[in-house]
Amino acid sequence: MNGDGRESEDGEEEVRGARRIPGPRGAADDLDLASVPLPPLPQPGRTAPDRAVPEQSAPKAEQGEPEPAAAERDVPGPPASEPERNEPGPAASEPVPGPDPALGSDPDPGPRVAADGPAARSPEPFVSSAPAGLPHRVLKALLGAWALSACSPEETAAVEDHLTGCAPCADEALRLRDAVGLLHTDGSLDLDPTLRARVLDGCFGRRPARIPVPEWAVPYDAETARLDALLRDIGDSEWHAPVRLQWFEEERQVSRRTTVAGVIGHLMAVDGLLSAALGLDDPLDGGEAPLDPTGRTETYWARQGSRPPTRAIREPWRAQSHELIRTASFAGRNVAETSVSYGAFALPLQDAALDRAFECWVHGGDIADAVDYPYPAPSASHLHRMIDLAARMLPGALAGRRGAGLAGPAKDLVTAGAPGRSLHLEIEGHGGGDWYIALDSPAAVGAPERAVAQVALDGVEFCRLVAGHISPVEAAAGQEGDREAIRDVLFAAASLSRL
Template identity: 55%
Template sequence: MSGPAFRDGGGQGGGDDGLPRVPHQRAQDGTPDGPGYGPRASEPPRQPGGDELPAAAAAPAPPPPPTAAPTPTPPEPAQPPVPDRSRRPAPQPRLQPQPQPYDHATLKSLLGAWALSACARDEALAVEVHLTDCASCADEALRLRDAVGLLHQEDSLDLDPLLRVRVLEGCLGRRPARIPVPEWAGPYDAEAARLDALLRDLGGSYWKAPVELQWFDGTTVRRRMTVGEVISHLTAVDSLVGRTMGLPVPAAEALPDGGQPGTATRTGKASTADLPLDPWERTAAYWSAQQDVPGATLRSLWREQSHNLVRTVSFAGRGAAGLDVAYGPFTLPLRDAFLDRAFECWMHAWDIAEAVDYPYDPPAPRNLNRMIDLAARMLPSALADRRRAGLTTSKSRLAPAGSPGRSLRLEIEGDGGGDWYLPLDSPGAPASEKEMVAHVAMDSVEFCQLAAGHIEPERIAVGQMGDRAVIRDVLFATASLSRL
């Protein structure tokens, strides 16, 4: 029998080398490396050479005690590859934040914060996505956005020019001043404060800005000057009012020659007697003496003088209202002189504001009414002067002394307006509606501009009825009230 021999205890057989051959047992899965590999568990181990073991040795030995499994040696950590710095990694696309899921009630409660732009980024994104699908929430969001627009109106950063007047009125209403400012001096105090606020807002860079002044002297006269020269002109004419009350020239050191070459006083300081009384000549003297004075100093001199004027008439009491202020060829009572200075302060402030594109409002209605009343009371005398100079076209009529003569109704519309009846034949004649021969109506601000010479008489828009020649004479007489 060929092939390997199987022995059961004592037979011999073998291969070419004389050793017995034992076939490999295959595992149940057919692989020679499975768990069935090796001798059978019931057979004792055999010695090579074919000799049998003794009986004692053939007995199965007790199993060895279990030993602990050897600790496996951890593998060496792999070294990280060295990055190639010559090539940069491709940028990864940035993921857009996805809106967090919100329910309808939560999104509706966020509409108010969304309208105010007070939501977080994910909340705002969720609300905007929701508004594209929910019509009711979209309508509510539009209403809330409109309401927010009403809450945040765009206001000018410039302070209201009348803020000081309102604050003073509120303070004086709670605690009246121990020494109140006379009512007729109130318009000048308010207009001087408004002009001072304008000068503070403009700053020092505008003192050399050109300003065009315009007035009427038979024909329209225009003159260009700087902001500093305008303030110096106001200081010069205001000093005529201070002269009546015995106030010194403001900062006499600024006029070392008394405003006129060769007329220095013993002390080297100017006095009110050294300066001319005519407003134009007095202004020219101030310009000559203050041409090198900085703008901030000019403003301080003018403002200090305006404070002194108001303070002095407040302490003087009622008796000072009737003092006459000399303006060269004419005079005015002190109470009317203060209204005249208020009117000129407003007009020149308007000139400055127009030159630098600064908004400037008219005076308060009650102050504007007093200025219009002064111009209306001066019109009969101005008309009589023009008639004596042969500058009128309407026929005059001689009225008996004390009897009413012809009159014109002057109707001023708008803030500060009213009705005035002006005598046409004699400044002292009483005027009444019964003898009215003409009626003129115009806006309050336009009437003031005409009285300041800023509007030519032929170009002003007026409502007129009656004698056209009389109306023309009154309009030209109003323009003749103007001066530098």
């Protein structure tokens, strides 16, 4: 047929510009050019693609003449005299190879298009160098596996060969390789064990309270919250981890073994003294329980019998601390001076809350040591207030030891208008400051010019001494002046410790 479907005189079929051209005489097959994609028809003002078959070649085929050799089959472009085709085109047309008599087919069936043809403007680059002949979409899908070195050797070769000719895929491969590098970092992926403590410190220092907490109750609020965060992190079995509690009695250090749950029960039992002072329920039924902290703890442990406390103790302890803070917050200013009896002595509620904050931190450190958990010291402002409370209690402790014959007698008793002796306690570092401890009378406040001795200690070390965790001999970092006064004050500080 002709281009309109008509058949030519010798039976040759023409299909819209592509014809079946008989091969050389004796060839096994004829070349079917209908299967070769042709470039689009030329537009006015542009040069036609150089693969267009000229019409004047048709008579040769119709007369049955043999196909010219590949070197002789250069097809010229259309005449330059046509006005609609005088736009400059390629310098020369590419030769169109003919059929190979031995193979019976065209050795290069792919399209050859001018540089400004549609294929040059295609968004997907044409790549024909893959050894396995994989299409572009398959090679692109393999980039992730290639970046992870998860391709087979054949796929790896195909992808890498593809990347040499496809810029978009090469860019994507580079990004994927960079991402894989982040997955193979040399550093540890474990979180810093102190991260939670730092976050909690930041939260406690910045979060506004729903109920305005009195300033004197803030350290207790912060330390109970820090200990509660530790307890939430440990497992069920760690609640039975052994904990050794240490304190000083007279001139020696004593200790008591318990568990993590036993420590929380001890804190709850002693906190009951504050609950009773505020009119709240005492966990040991008030009147039947002793006022002494050691006696209350022994009573609580004895009531447990053969059933040691478990993690179930955390909820009543935390509920009790919340109730104490809430009640103190609503009670107003006058409640701060409410007396809290410890049996042998009494403290105003504001000092008792600071004492309980100190105990909560110390025993939180005991628990942290038992379960291998990081537990830093309180904030500098809270630690300073704890040190101040201990320094204010030292003259009374020193007088008690002197009355028991455990300290040297008072010297140079104050006369009318004369200052008494004092010891300069210099606390360095975290929560530090300067205090002057009266040596001769609990009521006498020594002036700096009457300081007969000086002791320098780190803030945390001083608190460890007051808690009975280190001996007086180990505590002093720097001493100067009256040696007896220094010894008496250091042992008095250790005597403030208790179970």
